Every structure is written in structure tokens, then in C-alpha cells.
Amino acid sequence: MSKEDLNKHISESDREKISSSGMDFSEKTRSGSFLQEDAKVLFSRALSESMDILSLEDARRTFPRFADYWGKAFQRAGKEFPPDTEGGYFIRVKKGQTVELPIQACLFLKAQKFRQKVHNIIIVEEDAKVYLITGCSASKASKESFHLGLSEFFVEKGGYLNFTMIHSWREDVSVKPMSVAVVEEGGSFVSNYVCLRPVKEIVMYPTALLEGEGARASFNSLILSHPGTLQDIGSRVILNAKNTQAEIVSRAVSTGGKTVARGHLQANAGEVKAHLECRGLMLSPRGVIQAIPELETSYRDVDMSHEAAIGKISKDEIEYLCARGLSEDEAQSIIIRGFMDVNILALPPAVKSEVAQLEEKTLYEGF
Amino acid sequence: MLSLENLAVAVEGTTILKEINLKISAGEVVILFGPNGSGKSTLLKAILGLSGYETARGNILFRGEPLNSLPTEERVRKGIGMMFQHPPTIRGVRLHQLARYLEKDTRVIERLSEKLSLSAHLQRDLNAGFSGGEMKRSELFQLMLQEPDLLLLDEPESGVDMENISLMGKVLGEYLRRENKAALIITHTGYILEHIRADRGCVLHSGEFGCMGNPKKIFETIRTSGYEKCKECHVQGRPE
Numbered sequence: 001m002s003k004e005d006l007n008k009h010i011s012e013s014d015r016e017k018i019s020s021s022g023m024d025f026s027e028k029t030r031s032g033s034f035l036q037e038d039a040k041v042l043f044s045r046a047l048s049e050s051m052d053i054l055s056l057e058d059a060r061r062t063f064p065r066f067a068d069y070w071g072k073a074f075q076r077a078g079k080e081f082p083p084d085t086e087g088g089y090f091i092r093v094k095k096g097q098t099v100e101l102p103i104q105a106c107l108f109l110k111a112q113k114f115r116q117k118v119h120n121i122i123i124v125e126e127d128a129k130v131y132l133i134t135g136c137s138a139s140k141a142s143k144e145s146f147h148l149g150l151s152e153f154f155v156e157k158g159g160y161l162n163f164t165m166i167h168s169w170r171e172d173v174s175v176k177p178m179s180v181a182v183v184e185e186g187g188s189f190v191s192n193y194v195c196l197r198p199v200k201e202i203v204m205y206p207t208a209l210l211e212g213e214g215a216r217a218s219f220n221s222l223i224l225s226h227p228g229t230l231q232d233i234g235s236r237v238i239l240n241a242k243n244t245q246a247e248i249v250s251r252a253v254s255t256g257g258k259t260v261a262r263g264h265l266q267a268n269a270g271e272v273k274a275h276l277e278c279r280g281l282m283l284s285p286r287g288v289i290q291a292i293p294e295l296e297t298s299y300r301d302v303d304m305s306h307e308a309a310i311g312k313i314s315k316d317e318i319e320y321l322c323a324r325g326l327s328e329d330e331a332q333s334i335i336i337r338g339f340m341d342v343n344i345l346a347l348p349p350a351v352k353s354e355v356a357q358l359e360e361k362t363l364y365e366g367f
Numbered sequence: 368m369l370s371l372e373n374l375a376v377a378v379e380g381t382t383i384l385k386e387i388n389l390k391i392s393a394g395e396v397v398i399l400f401g402p403n404g405s406g407k408s409t410l411l412k413a414i415l416g417l418s419g420y421e422t423a424r425g426n427i428l429f430r431g432e433p434l435n436s437l438p439t440e441e442r443v444r445k446g447i448g449m450m451f452q453h454p455p456t457i458r459g460v461r462l463h464q465l466a467r468y469l470e471k472d473t474r475v476i477e478r479l480s481e482k483l484s485l486s487a488h489l490q491r492d493l494n495a496g497f498s499g500g501e502m503k504r505s506e507l508f509q510l511m512l513q514e515p516d517l518l519l520l521d522e523p524e525s526g527v528d529m530e531n532i533s534l535m536g537k538v539l540g541e542y543l544r545r546e547n548k549a550a551l552i553i554t555h556t557g558y559i560l561e562h563i564r565a566d567r568g569c570v571l572h573s574g575e576f577g578c579m580g581n582p583k584k585i586f587e588t589i590r591t592s593g594y595e596k597c598k599e600c601h602v603q604g605r606p607e
Binding site: 314315316317319320321322323324325326327328334335337338339340341343 | 415417418438439440443444448449451454455457458459460464465468469492509513
């Protein structure tokens with residue numbers, strides 16, 4: 001539909017929900033957009049010729065090499081995936097093109113008990129560079145809904161993909177994203193994940209396959225776990241070529257929910273460097289945080305490490321800030337905001353301030 | 368300005384300070400000497416009301432008002448500030464953020480951070496990876512932005528190289544003189560005495576005051592004859 005029709009179609013409260021997952025309806029700070037509601041693609045458009053943004057169905061019909069990509073990342077990772085999806089986006093950034101402003105995509109749940117199943121394909125061709133910000137959210141009416149998001153990322157030789165996913169669900173929605181990134185020689189894949197609002201259950205374990213020499217992947221996550229929430233969230237990088245690098249960083253705060261923070265680094269080649277860092281902050285006696293870091297290799301010349309730490313807010317830190325005149329509540333709040341530091345996400349400056357504002361709003365409501 | 372009356376402080380059930388009486392007037396700089404474990408840091412923490420250092424007996428009065436039951440932040444708002452000996456690392460909270468909380472004028476922050484060679488540290492997490500000297504300079508920086516009327520300094524020169532002691536001493540000395548601030552300063556090395564105008568010195572022995580008097584003379588006695596000798600010295604009287 002046209003932009004005008006879209007504006008008429010989306011209600012004020014839905015607009016607010018969609019915006020809370022990073023969508024800029026004005027498109028002033030974006031170079032392209034995609035919006036799907038339940039199974040229906042509402043809007044997609046590319047604001048420059050450097051890229052294609054289509055629904056997956058349109059891409060299947062019009063993109064000649066579609067079959068070279070569809071399902072291929074999952075196959076390479078040895079993962080089965082459901083073929084019966086409805087919708088999803090297809091984004092291709094053309095060879096050598098740098099897209100300065102981020103592309104935005106939003107998958108929105110509208111109807112009660114709807115089961116949204118999408119399949120997304122993102123191709124960053126040789127030496128191309130792009131930032132993609134994906135928001136997933138749910139309307140007030142979408143009670144007990146379910147979202148399954150399949151995503152396949154292809155970062156070709158020397159390409160760069162910075163993918164930010166913001167989840168803004170509701171307390172009775174269950175979510176299962178499945179994703180595999182294939183990164184070729186000299187390519188970089190950066191995944192930033194933010195989930196600060198309540199959700200019933202999220203289970204995800206995105207995987208990056210570093211297939212060419214010098215490829216890199218990093219996964220950075222900020223997770224807030226509300227009472228009644230189960231978040232089983234991991235990141236996995238398989239380093240299949242020498243001189244590849246991986247980093248997984250996560251911060252989880254529990255105000256009463258359960259978070260399982262998994263991380264798996266597997267080196268199947270030498271001369272690799274990989275680090276995993278997982279920190280948890282417990283703010284409620286009812287919450288649970290479980291950190292499960294795994295390192296795996298049969299090669300000797302690897303540099304792999306991990307650190308995991310879970311704790312409560314240190315009294316010394318609170319007192320130190322009180323000694324500068326902050327009240328105990330102010331001190332606690334600044335420490336939590338510091339722990340959920342958006343700087344751990346590798347975001348472009350414009351998106352960083354947006355995410356910081358979103359975080360500020362959520363944390364302000366929460367503490 | 369500050370008046371400690373028969374103050375006793377217990378930490379985890381053990382009495383550390385027994386009967387402390389001390390008065391510090393506005394603009395007066397008092398140096399606190401004493402061997403390790405004599406209760407110097409405990410005294411500073413008790414004045415600020417840090418947890419675990421509550422008053423067991425006696426009174427802490429600031430400008431005539433009792434502080435005993437006030438939380439730390441309210442004591443701070445009344446005009447007391449402390450430079451910590453071992454400040455904690457707070458990840459994700461930048462030095463600049465705290466500086467902005469203490470002082471709204473960014474030009475003041477910039478000028479002072481330059482003076483204390485801390486410009487490059489403003490965007491770093493509080494105390495994360497700071498060297499001993501950087502930590503002390505950052506503490507002094509925060510305290511000067513906070514502008515308390517009474518400064519409590521716990522070993523400002525410990526772990527700091529000579530060059531930085533001189534830099535900090537100069538900045539602190541100038542500040543105390545110019546702003547006519549009162550201070551209670553703990554020192555072991557005495558280096559700080561070369562840079563600031565100290566009015567009085569007192570020696571703590573096992574939770575009680577020994578002699579008081581000219582801080583340079585007291586330090587000289589400690590340096591040449593040790594604390595035991597100093598303990599015998601009551602020539603100059605007890606602190607009031």
C-alpha cells in the first residue's frame with residue numbers, strides 16, 4: 001500500500017508500539033523500509049538504487065538467483081526449518097555499495113492468537129555495507145500470539161552487515177526467532193539484540209558461520225527479564241576458516257523473570273580469536289539468570305576465552321554515589337543504566353541515540 | 368563547623384573509636400596521623416555515615432546540627448564531601464556523567480579536568496582500569512566539583528608518584544586557600560604537607576586521640592621516633 005494508505009491503516013496506539021521497536025515512520029533517518037502485519041506485507045520501499053527491499057514472495061518471483069539463497073544458510077548450518085512461512089522480507093545490498101542510513105524492517109503482531117511465521121533473507125554482496133534495524137512488536141489486541149522468524153544472512157566477500165533487532169512484545173506473546181549468518185572472506189557480521197519489554201517466552205540461538213579467511217562476527221545483547229518471562233537466548237559462532245574472529249557480549253538484568261544466557265564458540269580452524277562475555281544483574285529474589293558459556297576446538301593455535309559473572313548491585317557502588325550526593329534510588333538507577341550500557345552494542349551514532357532513548361524510556365517506567 | 372563529642376564507633380561489634388572529641392572551624396585544615404589500624408579511616412567514614420560505621424555513642428554535629436541519624440547523601444547535601452581511598456569501579460557509568468551531576472557548567476568540568484590531567488578519562492567508566500594516581504586525581508576532581516565546605520581526604524597521596532603528588536597537592540592547596548574550605552586529611556607519608564597550609568595535627572592511637580599541635584612538628588616526631596614516641600608526647604595537649 002502507499003505511504004498515505006499506510007498512515008490511515010495504522011492506528012495511533014499501534015503506531016506507538018511499532019515505533020517502540022525502532023521504526024521511523026517519517027523515514028527521514030532511513031534508507032528503506034519494510035512493514036508486515038500478521039501475514040500481510042503492508043509496505044516496502046527502497047529509497048536508493050543501491051539495494052532491493054521486497055517481500056519474500058515478490059523476490060521469489062523476480063530475483064533470478066533466489067534459489068541460490070533460500071534455505072541455503074540453514075542447510076549449511078545443518079538446521080531444519082519450516083518451509084510453510086507467510087511473508088518476510090528480502091533485502092539485497094548491491095556489490096560495492098555503502099548504504100549510509102539504516103534500512104528498517106518491522107514485523108508486527110495484530111490479531112489475537114495469530115501465528116506469524118516469516119522467512120527473511122538479507123544479502124550483502126561483495127564489499128557492500130549496510131545497517132539494518134529490525135523491530136518486532138505486538139499490538140494491544142494480539143493476545144497469546146506467536147511469532148516465528150526465520151532469517152538467513154549472507155555477507156559476501158568483504159561485506160559488512162550491522163543488524164540490530166529490537167524486540168518489544170507483550171507478556172503473553174511467545175517468540176521463536178531462528179537465524180543463520182554465512183560470512184565469507186573478509187566479511188563482518190554484527191548482531192545487536194535489545195529486549196527490554198515483557199514477553200512470555202523467547203527461545204533463540206542465532207548462529208554465524210565464518211566461512212572465509214578474515215571473517216568476523218559479533219553478537220551483543222541487552223536483555224531485561226520481567227516477572228513471568230522466560231528468555232532462553234544464546235549466540236553461536238562457528239569459526240570455520242583461519243584468521244577469523246568472534247565476540248559474544250551479553251548483559252542480562254532480571255527483575256523477576258528467568259534468563260538463560262547461552263554462548264557457544266566453536267573453532268574448526270587455527271589462528272582464530274574468540275571471546276565470550278556474559279554478565280548478569282539480579283534485582284529480585286524471584287528472578288533466575290543462568291549463564292552457559294561454551295568454548296570448543298580441536299586446534300592448538302587458537303585464542304579463545306570467556307568470562308561470566310552474575311551478582312546483585314554492590315553496596316559499595318551505591319554508597320560511593322550517595323557520597324556524591326545521589327539518593328539511594330538515583331544511585332541504583334544510574335548503576336542499572338550503566339550496566340545496560342548501549343555502548344556494548346556496535347551501533348551507528350544515529351541508531352545509538354534512538355536505542356538509548358528507548359532504553360531510557362523503558363528503564364524509567366521500570367525503576 | 369564540625370564538632371565530634373565523645374564519639375564512639377563500632378565496626379562489626381568491635382569498638383574502633385572510643386571517645387573522640389574534635390572541633391574543626393570553617394576554613395581550618397586538620398591533619399590526622401596514626402598507625403595502621405588506629406581508626407583514622409573509620410573516623411572519616413563515620414562522619415560521612417557510611418554503612419557499618421554507625422555512631423555507637425556521642426554526637427557528630429555539623430554547623431550545630433546532629434548528623435547521627437542522617438543517611439550519607441543528606442550529610443553530603445549539608446556540605447561534607449569525601450575522597451575515597453579505594454573507590455569502586457562502576458561499569459557503564461562515565462566519569463563525565465557523574466561530573467555533570469555535580470556541576471552543570473561543562474566549561475568548569477573541562478577546565479578542572481585539564482588542570483588535573485583527566486580530560487582523557489572523562490569518557491571512561493568510573494575508576495575502570497585507572498592507575499593509583501588517576502584514581503586519586505579523579506577523586507579530587509569529583510570532590511572539587513562537589514564543592515563541600517568540609518573535605519574528608521583519606522590518604523590522598525597513597526599510591527601516587529611524586530610528580531602527581533605535586534600536581535594534586537598544588538591544586539588542592541590552592542583550592543583550600545582560595546575557597547577557605549575546612550578539611551580533615553589522613554596522611555602517612557606527610558608529602559601532602561609540603562603543598563597545603565595545615566593548621567593542626569592530631570594523632571590517633573587505638574581509637575583515641577593522643578597529642579595535637581603543629582602538624583609539621585608532629586610529623587617530624589613520627590618520622591624520627593615512630594608512633595610509640597609520639598604516644599608519650601602530651602606536651603602540646605589534647606585536641607578540643
